[in-house]
Amino acid sequence: MERDTLEPSENQLFETASQTAGPYLHIGLAPNSIGLPSAGKEPRNKSCPQNQKTDSIQIVGTVWDGRKEPVKDAMLEAWQPDLGEISADSGIIDGEFERWHRVVTDFRNGNWSFNTCYPRTFGNFAPSISFWLVARGINIGLHTRMYFPENTKANALDPVLNSVAVERRNTLIAHQVGRLGYRFDIVLQGDNETVFFDV
Amino acid sequence: MTVCSEVRAPSLNCRNWKRHPPAFTPQYKSTVARSPNQPLIRVRDDQVQSHGPKFNREDIFPNDWDLLTNFAAQGATALGPRILLHGQVQDENNRPVPNTLIECWQANAAGRYRHPVDTYLAPLDPNFGGCGRTLTDHDGRYRFRTVQPGPYPWPNGPNTWRPAHIHFSIFGHCFAQRLITQCYFEGDPFLPLCPIFQAIPDTNAANGLIAKLDISETMPHDTVAYRFDITLRGRNTTYFEGNSDGT
Numbered sequence: 317m318e319r320d321t322l323e324p325s326e327n328q329l330f331e332t333a334s335q336t337a338g339p340y341l342h343i344g345l346a347p348n349s350i351g352l353p354s355a356g357k358e359p360r361n362k363s364c365p366q367n368q369k370t371d372s373i374q375i376v377g378t379v380w381d382g383r384k385e386p387v388k389d390a391m392l393e394a395w396q397p398d399l400g401e402i403s404a405d406s407g408i409i410d411g412e413f414e415r416w417h418r419v420v421t422d423f424r425n426g427n428w429s430f431n432t433c434y435p436r437t438f439g440n441f442a443p444s445i446s447f448w449l450v451a452r453g454i455n456i457g458l459h460t461r462m463y464f465p466e467n468t469k470a471n472a473l474d475p476v477l478n479s480v481a482v483e484r485r486n487t488l489i490a491h492q493v494g495r496l497g498y499r500f501d502i503v504l505q506g507d508n509e510t511v512f513f514d515v
Numbered sequence: 516m517t518v519c520s521e522v523r524a525p526s527l528n529c530r531n532w533k534r535h536p537p538a539f540t541p542q543y544k545s546t547v548a549r550s551p552n553q554p555l556i557r558v559r560d561d562q563v564q565s566h567g568p569k570f571n572r573e574d575i576f577p578n579d580w581d582l583l584t585n586f587a588a589q590g591a592t593a594l595g596p597r598i599l600l601h602g603q604v605q606d607e608n609n610r611p612v613p614n615t616l617i618e619c620w621q622a623n624a625a626g627r628y629r630h631p632v633d634t635y636l637a638p639l640d641p642n643f644g645g646c647g648r649t650l651t652d653h654d655g656r657y658r659f660r661t662v663q664p665g666p667y668p669w670p671n672g673p674n675t676w677r678p679a680h681i682h683f684s685i686f687g688h689c690f691a692q693r694l695i696t697q698c699y700f701e702g703d704p705f706l707p708l709c710p711i712f713q714a715i716p717d718t719n720a721a722n723g724l725i726a727k728l729d730i731s732e733t734m735p736h737d738t739v740a741y742r743f744d745i746t747l748r749g750r751n752t753t754y755f756e757g758n759s760d761g762t
């Protein structure tokens with residue numbers, strides 16, 4: 317196959333090329349999910365500080381491919397930083413803390429779920445959770461993000477949502493399930509394809 | 516006290532998409548139904564993705580880096596050619612990326628993964644798990660001790676084999692630097708035949724995934740060394756660390 321060649325300028329390197337995580341990603345990224353004897357630690361999900369004054373929520377979803385089949389061998393990471401000041405009476409020091417979750421989709425049905433805190437608003441960014449998805453057949457990880465249906469006003473001002481065509485914004489907005497649950501399905505291809513970002 | 520609107524995160528250089536395999540590469544069949552049809556939407560100065568999870572020494576075990584022994588019975592080691600795979604993680608501005616988590620996974624020396632989905636008839640090695648983790652040091656350096664994996668067949672076509680490779684996952688310091696790739700080995704005759712490797716459109720980018728024999732780090736009568744350096748996206752050079760307003 318013919319290839320282009322890009323020459324880096326002096327002192328300028330290029331990002332290492334991405335490759336698919338393949339079908340066996342669980343070995344390295346989620347060994348407990350396949351019952352690999354625990355010789356090491358899995359990186360822990362970094363979750364709500366105990367005394368954080370926000371609601372704990374559950375997020376569930378399914379990953380779908382272009383044939384409307386569930387994707388049963390994907391890994392998702394969710395990321396929500398909380399930047400800046402926290403009110404003094406919450407007992408949390410100001411600065412930066414973090415919530416990071418890693419889930420693999422269920423081998424039988426492609427479902428995933430995790431619990432987290434309701435994300436905060438900052439600046440003119442509406443509350444959101446960033447997702448990064450890898451799997452067999454995905455050559456470079458896909459970035460997307462989830463917004464909350466009840467934040468109509470904040471969502472309307474959010475610069476990221478505003479960079480998306482109006483008719484596709486609904487793919488980034490979760491559906492409420494019960495009082496503190498949300499469903500966020502990710503469609504890789506075709507009808508109702510989720511918006512993915514070049515971040 | 517820092518307030519949110521003043522946290523002006525440094526934005527990353529735009530991703531150079533010519534260096535990466537396109538999402539839709541039909542010669543790699545699994546991409547056909549898993550590649551988005553719509554173009555990606557560019558996000559600029561995204562404060563969320565300009566930060567990322569941080570890991571520290573307590574998040575891993577001290578021997579997670581040593582795949583020769585980390586799943587082995589006491590006193591045993593994994594079977595196969597003993598290698599030391601090492602390198603440096605840097606960003607596009609040639610600055611080391613310290614204290615970042617690297618995870619790796621691989622087939623054993625016979626080309627078999629310890630995974631319920633892998634049914635290749637090559638044997639499992641009871642002393643090999645195929646899973647490793649490490650944090651880069653203050654110079655961005657890392658090392659894994661392991662066995663050189665074998666090539667293995669996969670169901671992409673009637674007779675397709677993966678070159679020997681080790682999967683790498685790297686966090687970097689912000690979520691937008693997140694990267695998963697594969698490390699190949701110098702001289703592997705399967706490389707020109709592999710649809711996953713060949714999907715990389717740029718020659719230099721493809722060659723960058725090939726670990727080179729590093730005789731200087733080889734341990735005589737013990738372990739062959741290979742070097743595999745990793746570059747993550749860089750920040751705009753106008754940003755200076757520790758100076759959040761970018762001046």
Ligand SMILES: [Fe+3]
Pocket residue numbers: 338340622677680682
């Ligand atoms: Fe593999």
